[in-house]
Amino acid sequence: MSKMTNILSIAPGNTPAEGVLGRIYQRAPVLLLPLIGLLMFLALWNGVAKNIDTSLGEFPGPAHVWEQVGVLIDEHAVQREKAEAFYVRQDERNAARVAQDPSYQPKVRDFTGAPTFFDQIWTSLYTVMVGFVIASVIAVPLGILCGLSKSAYTAINPLIQLFKPVSPLAWLPLVTMVVSALYVSDDPAFSKSFITSAFTVALCCLWPTLINTAVGVSSIDSDLINVSKVLRLTPLSHLTKIVLPSSIPMIFTGLRLSLGIGWMVLIAAEMLAQNPGLGKFVWDEFQNGSSESLARIMVAVLTIGAIGFILDRAMLSFQRLVSWDKSSVLR
Amino acid sequence: MQSKHLELSQVGIDFPTPKGPFTALTDVNLKIAKGEFVSLIGHSGCGKSTVLNIVAGLHQATTGGVILDGAEVTTPGPERAVVFQNHSLLPWLSVYKNVELAVKHAMRGQSKAQMREWVMHNLELVHMTHALDKLPSEISGGMKQRVGIARALSMQPKVLLMDEPFGALDALTRAHLQDALMEIHANLGNTVIMITHDVDEAVLLSDRIVMMNNGPAATIGEILEVDLPRPRERLALADSPAYNHYRHEVLTFLYDKQKKIEPVSQHRKAGSTKVKSDNKASKSSDAA
């Protein structure tokens, strides 16, 4: 029997050339298949786009959209130059005034040009991260509490069940009004629209993290809990040595779900509330209705998708970094 | 018998179930002397783990109680260290760190160097110093169980509680670990309560074998004193009439007196299991 398996394991050519070829042959589907999928999508898109006529002209095909990517980059560069020129002029003017009258307090004003596509990307990214971090800072500890204490879970569970299915967009008017009423300051560090968007994101990021953390913590192997009891671990040690390491995978499942949902909701909220960000960019282009609008919206759509993907990958890398189980397959 | 060290008196426990309380144990009385090695044997589900968990403090007895050196057992603690069946090492800590965690909590206030020395000492006892930085997932089942034993020993327990510590291991590895355990017991003289399914293991290791009746409301059926000289050699004992006599006693208790009542298939041939090795027999009686 053992001889047989030996022969079998030697049988497929083990010469170096065959090994390399074999490896390429093995890897080929992994590299090739996504490429084929992408090409087929582009071809299909191209074909379908030609046959759709909208009131804003033909639906943009891949080439048209690619062209707009260049245009958007150029617009951004132009706007940057304008901004720089503005600041240079402002500095010169202030320097001249100070030279004339040393007691003069120079006025520094921000450049107020229209935000470009890339400014909007940055705004959205920043907003989603702030909302997500706020939600996580609340949801992870609360989830751990729910997982550890049956009474806490029983008390909080009805609220989770009630608020989880609510679309955060339903909250949007309430959040907007509350922020307007409560956030009054002469020199606000953050704009109201930013706070509204961030809180809306936070509201929908809470639930998946909260629920997954609670499930992760409550399903810790009972033997490990017994180990902790026999060792008489302090509550803090119990948390850091047993609870957190064993529930990290579930916590991250929740975090990744939350971030994904938060990103989707943010775009919708920006469109609805006219808050700065990618959503507003899409809405403004739609309202503009120029012949280029659809192509520019398509650029935004693809960008939103790409950023969503990158955010998820980033969370995955972060999970790899903090997870003890390096061998587990994460996807 | 020496001075009273560990005493279980009138221990009984009811588990709450949806169908009302389930009485798992009643009237368990047992006195164990310091340094004694006691095995608990009985059919699966009779309540062995429950007894052990009550001594560990992980379960609370409904009636009666456990007294260790004059103090009643109410909570789990390192003076009653447990070796769990499936090792229960923390998968995210290395071999060294797993033992260190126990040492840190059992020897609070010691210097770092003293702790390190103690961790190494205990890993040496189980011959595991070659894999200090390995994670539990990177070592074999037998090695994990060794580390689990080292972790328990490092707490310097008054009583070492072992729940089928070698049950999941192959026969050869099990024999190695039994020898290691006998060596450690001879050197340290801990009081040990070990649950086992394996009749040979029980006879080879124990000073006394506690045989339990079938549940529900299980209790101690018979207690067998094993009066074999130590150190014991498994090869020499294989031909020893005394050893085989003890073995026979236990088998008779398990497969004759405490034949599992099988409501499904009554036409099982009595005695056919007797000739089989104990482990297989217990499994087939479970499955029947």
Ligand SMILES: Nc1ncnc2c1ncn2[C@@H]1O[C@H](COP(=O)(O)OP(=O)(O)O)[C@@H](O)[C@H]1O
């Ligand atoms: N937490 C529990 N709740 C209800 N019943 C239990 C619980 N723990 C054990 N039992 C029951 O008690 C009996 C003895 O279990 P156990 O001590 O695990 O048996 P053994 O270790 O001898 O195989 C079994 O019938 C089991 O179903």
Ligand SMILES: [Mg+2]
């Ligand atoms: Mg058991």
